[in-house]
Amino acid sequence: MMQALNIAVLGAGSWGTALASLMARNGHAVTLWGRDAAVVEAIDRRHENPRYLPGIPLPDTLRATTDLAAAMTTADLVLVVVPSHAFPETLRALAPLRPAAAGVAWATKGFEPGSGRFLHEVAESLLGTEVPLAVVTGPSFAKEVAQNLPTAVTVHGADPAFTQRMAEVLHGAAFRAYTGDDMVGAELGGAMKNVLAVATGVADGMQLGLNARAGLITRGLNEMLRLAAALGARPETLMGLAGLGDLVLTCTGDLSRNRRLGLALGRGQAIDAAVREIGQVVESVQTANEVMRLADRCGIELPISSAVRAVLCGELTPVDGLQQLLAREQKPEYPQTLFK
Numbered sequence: 001m002m003q004a005l006n007i008a009v010l011g012a013g014s015w016g017t018a019l020a021s022l023m024a025r026n027g028h029a030v031t032l033w034g035r036d037a038a039v040v041e042a043i044d045r046r047h048e049n050p051r052y053l054p055g056i057p058l059p060d061t062l063r064a065t066t067d068l069a070a071a072m073t074t075a076d077l078v079l080v081v082v083p084s085h086a087f088p089e090t091l092r093a094l095a096p097l098r099p100a101a102a103g104v105a106w107a108t109k110g111f112e113p114g115s116g117r118f119l120h121e122v123a124e125s126l127l128g129t130e131v132p133l134a135v136v137t138g139p140s141f142a143k144e145v146a147q148n149l150p151t152a153v154t155v156h157g158a159d160p161a162f163t164q165r166m167a168e169v170l171h172g173a174a175f176r177a178y179t180g181d182d183m184v185g186a187e188l189g190g191a192m193k194n195v196l197a198v199a200t201g202v203a204d205g206m207q208l209g210l211n212a213r214a215g216l217i218t219r220g221l222n223e224m225l226r227l228a229a230a231l232g233a234r235p236e237t238l239m240g241l242a243g244l245g246d247l248v249l250t251c252t253g254d255l256s257r258n259r260r261l262g263l264a265l266g267r268g269q270a271i272d273a274a275v276r277e278i279g280q281v282v283e284s285v286q287t288a289n290e291v292m293r294l295a296d297r298c299g300i301e302l303p304i305s306s307a308v309r310a311v312l313c314g315e316l317t318p319v320d321g322l323q324q325l326l327a328r329e330q331k332p333e334y335p336q337t338l339f340k
Contacts, residue, residue, distance in 0.1 A: 084110025185237030201262020
């Protein structure tokens with residue numbers, strides 16, 4: 001059993017709270033930082049996050065604060081769990097406060113808005129190349145992790161010792177954490193599955209049947225693999241927890257905010273109203289633009305992702321997007337050049 005560590009978790013939403021709770025249950029001294037004073041006070045005093053994980057008890061040992069400097073003071077490692085649009089700002093804030101020996105990991109999925117950069121590229125530019133970095137990703141709904149239900153994720157990083165350390169603090173009786181070193185593939189899978197979950201949600205909202213859902217998931221995986229190959233990621237990463245695993249969960253589980261957005265759009269609801277009703281950040285709204293930016297840069301055609309982007313931008317209705325996909329020509333399922 002590894003030595004107990006001091007861990008700072010930045011972001012007191014559902015996923016940050018769930019991961020902080022997990023590591024506290026594993027015996028580590030965890031301080032959870034958040035901006036919402038009411039949520040932080042409830043976590044610290046009542047051991048519950050009433051806004052994001054209502055009714056789920058949190059460990060008595062889990063501490064919470066709105067003081068970023070206090071959370072960082074003695075941290076052996078830092079785990080950032082904020083939406084992708086807040087990721088650069090959070091890293092800029094933590095950079096001068098980070099203890100010299102503390103590596104930085106994140107469980108954020110998406111790209112830097114506007115630039116389309118991968119989050120590890122953002123982290124390297126803001127923290128420097130000497131700071132150990134890792135990404136935590138895979139099929140994991142926050143509510144189920146907080147309830148201590150069985151879950152498996154993967155941790156990818158360029159520094160093997162830090163990657164292993166991050167995996168070990170997460171790994172427990174009901175939580176398996178694997179390791180890898182393909183940060184591009186891991187981050188691509190975690191981001192792109194949100195876009196594809198909108199597509200399957202739309203299909204289910206339109207009551208197109210299980211065949212359509214399975215077809216969209218499989219062809220969506222094809223799009224992930226083709227873009228990954230163009231970016232130099234390894235296909236096995238996309239066939240594992242970071243890709244296929246997260247894709248299946250997000251496309252079929254109604255705890256997924258992105259799937260719920262698709263369901264609402266498929267039933268005819270306006271996007272603004274659907275996002276307001278969900279009440280949390282829906283990453284696909286920004287991620288679809290960044291995925292297509294990458295695809296255009298690589299010269300890769302992604303029909304499903306392109307249709308989702310057009311629907312989210314109001315350029316196509318869900319019905320028009322479906323007709324556009326169905327009108328495509330017959331072709332081989334997998335070109336021989338896919339992984340070359």
